[in-house]
Amino acid sequence: MNIKVLKNKDIARVIINEPKTYNSLSFKNLNDLIKELKKLDHDIKTKVIILEGAGKGFSAGHNLKEVRGLKKRVKYQKLFNLCSKLMLQIVEGKKPVIAKVHGAAYAAGCQLVASCDLAYSTKDALFATPGVNIGLFCSTPMVAVSRKISRKPMMKMLLTGEPIKANYAKEIGLINDCFSKSNLTIKIGKQTFYKQLEMPLRKAYAFTSKMMTVNMMAMDAKEGISAFLEKRKPIWKNK
Amino acid sequence: MNIKVLKNKDIARVIINEPKTYNSLSFKNLNDLIKELKKLDHDIKTKVIILEGAGKGFSAGHNLKEVRGLKKRVKYQKLFNLCSKLMLQIVEGKKPVIAKVHGAAYAAGCQLVASCDLAYSTKDALFATPGVNIGLFCSTPMVAVSRKISRKPMMKMLLTGEPIKANYAKEIGLINDCFSKSNLTIKIGKQTFYKQLEMPLRKAYAFTSKMMTVNMMAMDAKEGISAFLEKRKPIWKNK
Amino acid sequence: MNIKVLKNKDIARVIINEPKTYNSLSFKNLNDLIKELKKLDHDIKTKVIILEGAGKGFSAGHNLKEVRGLKKRVKYQKLFNLCSKLMLQIVEGKKPVIAKVHGAAYAAGCQLVASCDLAYSTKDALFATPGVNIGLFCSTPMVAVSRKISRKPMMKMLLTGEPIKANYAKEIGLINDCFSKSNLTIKIGKQTFYKQLEMPLRKAYAFTSKMMTVNMMAMDAKEGISAFLEKRKPIWKNK
Numbered sequence: 020m021n022i023k024v025l026k027n028k029d030i031a032r033v034i035i036n037e038p039k040t041y042n043s044l045s046f047k048n049l050n051d052l053i054k055e056l057k058k059l060d061h062d063i064k065t066k067v068i069i070l071e072g073a074g075k076g077f078s079a080g081h082n083l084k085e086v087r088g089l090k091k092r093v094k095y096q097k098l099f100n101l102c103s104k105l106m107l108q109i110v111e112g113k114k115p116v117i118a119k120v121h122g123a124a125y126a127a128g129c130q131l132v133a134s135c136d137l138a139y140s141t142k143d144a145l146f147a148t149p150g151v152n153i154g155l156f157c158s159t160p161m162v163a164v165s166r167k168i169s170r171k172p173m174m175k176m177l178l179t180g181e182p183i184k185a186n187y188a189k190e191i192g193l194i195n196d197c198f199s200k201s202n203l204t205i206k207i208g209k210q211t212f213y214k215q216l217e218m219p220l221r222k223a224y225a226f227t228s229k230m231m232t233v234n235m236m237a238m239d240a241k242e243g244i245s246a247f248l249e250k251r252k253p254i255w256k257n258k
Numbered sequence: 259m260n261i262k263v264l265k266n267k268d269i270a271r272v273i274i275n276e277p278k279t280y281n282s283l284s285f286k287n288l289n290d291l292i293k294e295l296k297k298l299d300h301d302i303k304t305k306v307i308i309l310e311g312a313g314k315g316f317s318a319g320h321n322l323k324e325v326r327g328l329k330k331r332v333k334y335q336k337l338f339n340l341c342s343k344l345m346l347q348i349v350e351g352k353k354p355v356i357a358k359v360h361g362a363a364y365a366a367g368c369q370l371v372a373s374c375d376l377a378y379s380t381k382d383a384l385f386a387t388p389g390v391n392i393g394l395f396c397s398t399p400m401v402a403v404s405r406k407i408s409r410k411p412m413m414k415m416l417l418t419g420e421p422i423k424a425n426y427a428k429e430i431g432l433i434n435d436c437f438s439k440s441n442l443t444i445k446i447g448k449q450t451f452y453k454q455l456e457m458p459l460r461k462a463y464a465f466t467s468k469m470m471t472v473n474m475m476a477m478d479a480k481e482g483i484s485a486f487l488e489k490r491k492p493i494w495k496n497k
Numbered sequence: 498m499n500i501k502v503l504k505n506k507d508i509a510r511v512i513i514n515e516p517k518t519y520n521s522l523s524f525k526n527l528n529d530l531i532k533e534l535k536k537l538d539h540d541i542k543t544k545v546i547i548l549e550g551a552g553k554g555f556s557a558g559h560n561l562k563e564v565r566g567l568k569k570r571v572k573y574q575k576l577f578n579l580c581s582k583l584m585l586q587i588v589e590g591k592k593p594v595i596a597k598v599h600g601a602a603y604a605a606g607c608q609l610v611a612s613c614d615l616a617y618s619t620k621d622a623l624f625a626t627p628g629v630n631i632g633l634f635c636s637t638p639m640v641a642v643s644r645k646i647s648r649k650p651m652m653k654m655l656l657t658g659e660p661i662k663a664n665y666a667k668e669i670g671l672i673n674d675c676f677s678k679s680n681l682t683i684k685i686g687k688q689t690f691y692k693q694l695e696m697p698l699r700k701a702y703a704f705t706s707k708m709m710t711v712n713m714m715a716m717d718a719k720e721g722i723s724a725f726l727e728k729r730k731p732i733w734k735n736k
Contacts, residue, residue, distance in 0.1 A: 154721025169670035192408035243393025375652045431647035482632025
């Protein structure tokens with residue numbers, strides 16, 4: 020299998036391990052990634068998921084050889100739907116997913132970085148939505164990327180297809196910098212974050228007020244606040 | 259009372275003055291802030307509201323001792339609803355509210371800064387959404403903060419709970435840098451700004467076109483344009 | 498006519514040429530701009546539209562002398578509707594529109610820059626939404642500008658009316674930096690970009706998946722991918 024999962028205590032590393040296709044997001048790899056991420060989301064031990072690529076870089080996006088061979092509308096649609104399913108799995112999953120990027124993150128590979136909750140890269144990493152160069156506009160990648168960076172830099176990436184460097188990617192908010200906290204809290208928080216962002220302000224406040232209440236009712240918040248007030252380390256119940 | 263209001267001509271300073279709780283947003287302080295801000299919104303003389311904290315810093319957010327003592331779901335919900343009411347009062351009020359921050363602005367204190375129209379701080383100010391550290395995810399604070407900064411830096415603040423410095427807060431758009439103009443114009447403008455931001459593009463244009471018309475029908479716009487064209491100082495009617 | 502169109506191969510330059518009113522967006526100029534942009538959108542040869550101003554700067558926004566003379570609600574509304582129509586024509590048009598800015602881009606002139614897909618300027622260019630100074634809050638301009646830059650800098654521009662320099666405009670995302678690719682791809686991509694941005698995440702993915710499928714069905718994508726795989730230059734069919 021091309022998707023390798025390495026666990027170390029509460030951290031799970033998910034590695035796309037198909038260097039010969041530059042870790043392409045083929046049907047097989049997309050399906051395996053979704054399967055592994057789902058499994059980890061229900062794995063009691065895992066608190067944080069780190070997503071990375073083996074070999075020269077992170078991921079070049081779809082497997083163009085495979086794409087060329089599909090030929091039928093129904094098959095293209097199936098591929099893009101599967102890819103969207105992976106991205107939604109990351110956004111809607113309960114555990115924080117951190118992209119660890121080196122080399123190139125292009126097209127759907129760039130989308131994968133944007134979809135992660137946090138993203139860190141090496142200094143020489145490159146990000147691009149280069150579909151325009153091969154006549155296949157990066158429509159699905161821009162859904163994720165346009166939700167992280169502002170519109171003028173997004174449009175430039177889309178219309179020119181030119182790669183941007185890690186430095187600039189940080190400046191515009193595509194990537195950011197390590198990590199480990201109460202599991203239940205993050206579960207509540209992460210899901211609430213994405214839900215409220217798509218609500219009008221009043222609705223978002225009503226919703227998050229309710230979520231903070233649910234959160235307070237859970238043991239962790241009570242223990243956390245008590246530990247803080249009593250100047251001792253908290254003992255988390257929901258790991 | 260812990261909320262002090264000082265007026266100087268058209269500027270009103272609202273000071274949270276409870277240094278022993280680091281200007282916590284307790285039930286009492288939230289209620290008093292809402293009351294004072296509402297009063298100022300209807301005060302003919304006041305044009306700009308400056309919000310600040312007394313003592314070591316701006317505000318540490320909720321009063322955790324009070325929160326711990328609430329114990330019942332209905333009381334938690336009441337507190338978070340009241341806090342949301344304050345934030346909405348600021349956003350939906352007619353007068354520009356400027357946060358003047360020193361020291362720490364944490365959790366709901368950080369939300370308070372984000373909710374203000376403008377925000378200025380000292381160089382050593384710190385901003386954080388540290389709920390994750392005590393098991394109470396900053397769900398309501400993120401409603402305000404996620405509307406000012408982009409998603410990756412927001413997610414990092416939420417998941418790590420680490421404070422950010424004033425420099426970086428400026429870079430990502432959480433704070434910016436003084437002020438005094440035609441009152442009516444700002445009243446129309448401020449309310450229109452927040453309404454349109456939540457509308458789809460076409461609807462936003464239809465709405466603001468109507469608002470600019472209403473604005474033009476008012477005496478201030480006519481006087482302003484005439485004064486500009488006649489190279490003289492405008493005499494505002496609606497103060 | 499005050500709107501000049503110069504074509505050079507696949508690039509069309511649209512020049513607002515009324516230096517004596519600082520290229521104001523009068524009824525006449527708005528109508529002529531809309532007419533010319535529509536014509537270019539259907540012009541088979543034109544791939545990219547560059548929008549610029551003649552004389553000292555880009556555009557000072559509405560013609561205040563004209564505005565003052567309108568006097569009736571119905572006429573104001575007509576003017577602002579026409580201005581919104583121009584902005585929507587740019588956003589919803591099929592061809593990328595690039596603003597080339599020098600001197601001042603104020604009020605509706607600043608909105609015009611924000612509405613373009615990409616924007617480039619000279620180092621000494623200035624951008625402002627100064628309506629507050631003359632009592633006519635920049636309500637319609639903020640629709641476009643608030644969709645490009647974040648809320649705190651936007652609010653400062655609106656409430657102070659002060660101009661910002663090109664450097665800072667770049668930093669906050671109001672402008673960015675040349676260009677020419679497959680026509681059909683860009684047509685699909687540009688329209689999809691703005692549509693998806695206003696959809697919730699799930700809907701945006703469903704929509705763009707469909708658009709990528711449509712894109713794949715077109716000849717350009719197939720040729721582009723084949724050329725890429727065969728290491729040759731693509732021969733675009735849809736010019």
